[in-house]
Amino acid sequence: MQSAMEAWNEIAAGGEQALDIPEPCTVILFGASGDLAGRKLIPSLFRLFQEGHLPAEFTVVGVSLTPMGNEEFRARMRIAATQALGANRVDEAAWNVFARGLYYMTLDVSSAQDYARLGGLLGQVEAERRTRSNRLFYLAVSPTLFGEVVERLGTSGLSRPHASGWSRIVVEKPFGTDLSSARRLNTRLRRYFDEGHIYRMDHYLGKEMVQNLLVLRFANRIFEPLWSRQYIDHVQVTCAEPLGVEGRGGYYEHAGVVRDMIQNHVFQVLSLIAMEPPTSLEPEAVRDAKVRVLETARPFTPERIQAECVRGQYGPGLIAGTRVCGYRQEPGVSPTSGVETYAMLTMRFDNPRWAGVPFYVRSGKRLKERATEVVVQFKEGRGLFGSEQRERLSANQLLIRIQPHESVTLRVAMKAPGRAVRVRDMDMSYVYSSTQEGPPPEAYERLLLDSMLGVSTLYTREDMVERAWELVMPVLDAWSKEGAEPNYAAGSWGPEEASRLLDSHGHTWHGR
Ligand SMILES: NC(=O)C1=CN([C@@H]2O[C@H](COP(=O)(O)OP(=O)(O)OC[C@H]3O[C@@H](n4cnc5c(N)ncnc54)[C@H](OP(=O)(O)O)[C@@H]3O)[C@@H](O)[C@H]2O)C=CC1
Numbered sequence: 001m002q003s004a005m006e007a008w009n010e011i012a013a014g015g016e017q018a019l020d021i022p023e024p025c026t027v028i029l030f031g032a033s034g035d036l037a038g039r040k041l042i043p044s045l046f047r048l049f050q051e052g053h054l055p056a057e058f059t060v061v062g063v064s065l066t067p068m069g070n071e072e073f074r075a076r077m078r079i080a081a082t083q084a085l086g087a088n089r090v091d092e093a094a095w096n097v098f099a100r101g102l103y104y105m106t107l108d109v110s111s112a113q114d115y116a117r118l119g120g121l122l123g124q125v126e127a128e129r130r131t132r133s134n135r136l137f138y139l140a141v142s143p144t145l146f147g148e149v150v151e152r153l154g155t156s157g158l159s160r161p162h163a164s165g166w167s168r169i170v171v172e173k174p175f176g177t178d179l180s181s182a183r184r185l186n187t188r189l190r191r192y193f194d195e196g197h198i199y200r201m202d203h204y205l206g207k208e209m210v211q212n213l214l215v216l217r218f219a220n221r222i223f224e225p226l227w228s229r230q231y232i233d234h235v236q237v238t239c240a241e242p243l244g245v246e247g248r249g250g251y252y253e254h255a256g257v258v259r260d261m262i263q264n265h266v267f268q269v270l271s272l273i274a275m276e277p278p279t280s281l282e283p284e285a286v287r288d289a290k291v292r293v294l295e296t297a298r299p300f301t302p303e304r305i306q307a308e309c310v311r312g313q314y315g316p317g318l319i320a321g322t323r324v325c326g327y328r329q330e331p332g333v334s335p336t337s338g339v340e341t342y343a344m345l346t347m348r349f350d351n352p353r354w355a356g357v358p359f360y361v362r363s364g365k366r367l368k369e370r371a372t373e374v375v376v377q378f379k380e381g382r383g384l385f386g387s388e389q390r391e392r393l394s395a396n397q398l399l400i401r402i403q404p405h406e407s408v409t410l411r412v413a414m415k416a417p418g419r420a421v422r423v424r425d426m427d428m429s430y431v432y433s434s435t436q437e438g439p440p441p442e443a444y445e446r447l448l449l450d451s452m453l454g455v456s457t458l459y460t461r462e463d464m465v466e467r468a469w470e471l472v473m474p475v476l477d478a479w480s481k482e483g484a485e486p487n488y489a490a491g492s493w494g495p496e497e498a499s500r501l502l503d504s505h506g507h508t509w510h511g512r
């Protein structure tokens, strides 16, 4: 099996050709008829299979409430994969071989008998496919059902590794709905699975540019000496989506943007930007460094929430010229809903590296553009060049564009060509799409493969999840007392208040 170190060395070397093939295994996919399974999981598994990263015996047993047989499941997954990947990326012959390994069983997560039947089916399928009993349980059901599934896997004995294999579990996000539910879920998981076999999914960690943050920071000598309060003025982390809740109103009404995006995806990116150098690239060392920096994050008090955080909810507006409804008019959403679809938090780290440096993080639905990015804004230079020589000159900036159009751009001052000495900004960019590698792989491909290989670096550890909840709980509590009102139009950059807040610190949101 590939070691974590080798996996990371490959990332640093930019090569994927040496990725290992996992042992034959069965993925037991809870929520097989759901959105995530059809849009991301099955297409990613198929791509891995088609590209030779999975063994021929690879098997999926899909389970969910909808009654259907294997053939219907295979047909549905074929449609889903074609929609997700495009017909030209689904090779007919490869699909037919892959589809032979797709099975389906109707299962109600709360029925003990159904787990007994699942055990029977697994034994049968493993014999038929001649696989060993390597089992990866993947929880792609509503987060409110995670605890129940774990408990039933445990009490039915399915969580116990079989003599001839391993037993692992992948838990989708959000991991719990608050700190106490996350703790309860962790306790339950640990009761039935070893920590080393628990994979807490945060698909942002599988994004190419998020992985690249480690390389950018620690494989380049030039950044580390500058990466502190001495040279950095502030940092911005943005996860903006033009999408609305896309038929997931029922889920979103209980989640809101802080649970859906900030507590997990945004904090993962933030911790990679702000952490101290890990002692090594081993999974535990990287995870330690990420948790440690979150431990130094200044807690949110009512005063800080009032002065340094902004929330919002989208009203009707225009997205790319098309009229869209407000959040309260979305299916499954209460017409008086107070759930926030936008949040901006000012994070501060009370440690020697970052004292006094604000980290502005924001995420929202129905914003103007899709943009996930990090802006590291350096301090002003010494001003040797006077205002008469400056032409559009701003401080240095490192822009890390995570998606779309993955790129890294360093803004530097340069002499404008000509006899006079005039100084202006120039951008030096590395644009991913201009390289020969083509578009980066789907995050789920990397992460699914890692879980089958037993590599956990890109999965979230229990203490990270809990620390992230600890940090956002005061915000969630304060905001739950009074509902959010529609205060930004769909297609805008969010509430005006978020821009005013940055203005009041002498800062401006990048690009808008
Ligand atoms: N969709 C997305 O883009 C993302 C989703 N996630 C996470 O993935 C998970 C799944 O999300 P998503 O696919 O959107 O959800 P969906 O609502 O689309 O799917 C839920 C699935 O759970 C099944 N289910 C519901 N109740 C039961 C039950 N009692 N017993 C067995 N199965 C049941 C449903 O079965 P049936 O339909 O047959 O009733 C369905 O297959 C969530 O935790 C979500 O937070 C994470 C990132 C992105």
Ligand SMILES: O=C1O[C@H](COP(=O)(O)O)[C@@H](O)[C@H](O)[C@H]1O
Residues within 6 Å of the ligand: 173, 203, 241, 243, 260, 261, 372
């Ligand atoms: O986890 C989630 O992420 C998606 C955004 O993911 P991306 O990979 O498209 O950036 C978000 O739309 C969804 O609400 C959330 O649950």
